[in-house]
Amino acid sequence: MTVAAVVTAAGYGTRLGSTLPKALVPVAGEALVVHAVRAMLRVASTVVVTAPPTHLDAFREALEGLDVSIVAGGETRQDSVRAGLAALSLAPSDIVMVHDAARAFQPPATMSAVAAAVEAGADGAIPVVPVVDTLVSAPGPDGALGEPVDRGDFRIVQTPQAFRADVLADAHARGGAGATDDASLARALGYRVVAVEGHEWGFKVTHAGDLALAEHVAVEWT
Numbered sequence: 001m002t003v004a005a006v007v008t009a010a011g012y013g014t015r016l017g018s019t020l021p022k023a024l025v026p027v028a029g030e031a032l033v034v035h036a037v038r039a040m041l042r043v044a045s046t047v048v049v050t051a052p053p054t055h056l057d058a059f060r061e062a063l064e065g066l067d068v069s070i071v072a073g074g075e076t077r078q079d080s081v082r083a084g085l086a087a088l089s090l091a092p093s094d095i096v097m098v099h100d101a102a103r104a105f106q107p108p109a110t111m112s113a114v115a116a117a118v119e120a121g122a123d124g125a126i127p128v129v130p131v132v133d134t135l136v137s138a139p140g141p142d143g144a145l146g147e148p149v150d151r152g153d154f155r156i157v158q159t160p161q162a163f164r165a166d167v168l169a170d171a172h173a174r175g176g177a178g179a180t181d182d183a184s185l186a187r188a189l190g191y192r193v194v195a196v197e198g199h200e201w202g203f204k205v206t207h208a209g210d211l212a213l214a215e216h217v218a219v220e221w222t
């Protein structure tokens with residue numbers, strides 16, 4: 001089984017509020033993208049990283065010594081995934097994963113699990129975790145509390161998301177704009193995307209407070 005990966009790292013992380021692009025922000029002494037790529041190289045034989053066009057040299061420096069290609073990402077995550085896919089040479093039946101550098105501490109076991117689900121016959125596979133909080137619908141304009149929603153009906157989506165290469169290429173060729181992840185594109189076209197168990201360490205560094213958790217997890221992570 002050939003497994004390749006695109007690690008998306010071309011976002012600037014506006015919600016994080018750092019002067020550096022988010023993937024270059026150090027956690028436990030190394031950039032987030034380095035943690036993410038090192039884990040991915042345990043599972044994928046070819047890895048392409050999308051970087052902000054303004055910071056290609058900084059990414060080359062950060063990733064020096066790791067066996068990856070670096071390409072300029074696009075305006076949106078979808079554009080970046082397409083740029084990463086264009087840099088890979090894939091057979092239709094190969095497996096390709098798309099992973100956020102911002103989810104730098106997703107354990108390799110989760111990566112292997114999504115790849116294995118595709119190898120077993122799914123068109124795509126993504127890690128999900130249960131919702132741990134009580135949920136309600138958004139309040140109305142008057143601020144009145146929305147209806148309670150059964151949290152058991154929902155899951156939180158993580159990465160890496162794995163696909164047969166022809167499926168992901170088709171999803172990005174024909175999929176609409178606005179999807180926040182690759183699975184939504186594939187599913188909208190009728191492909192069978194399955195859910196596998198994600199991991200709490202697969203959380204996304206989005207806001208500044210997430211960095212404290214990342215520092216903690218980085219110490220535990222092996």
Ligand SMILES: Nc1ccn([C@@H]2O[C@H](COP(=O)(O)OP(=O)(O)OP(=O)(O)O)[C@@H](O)[C@H]2O)c(=O)n1
Nearest residue numbers: 008009010011012013014015075076080101102
């Ligand atoms: N044009 C983009 C936008 C995002 N990403 C990557 O997609 C992942 C998930 O995106 P998100 O966490 O939403 O990152 P940002 O877009 O950087 O964050 P923000 O929305 O706060 O600016 C990140 O690893 C990010 O680097 C990308 O490769 N190209």
Ligand SMILES: C[C@](O)(CO)[C@H](O)COP(=O)(O)O
Nearest residue numbers: 100157158159180181182204
């Ligand atoms: C693919 C993804 O990680 C799904 O959670 C995606 O990057 C999410 O981006 P978001 O818009 O910040 O949820």
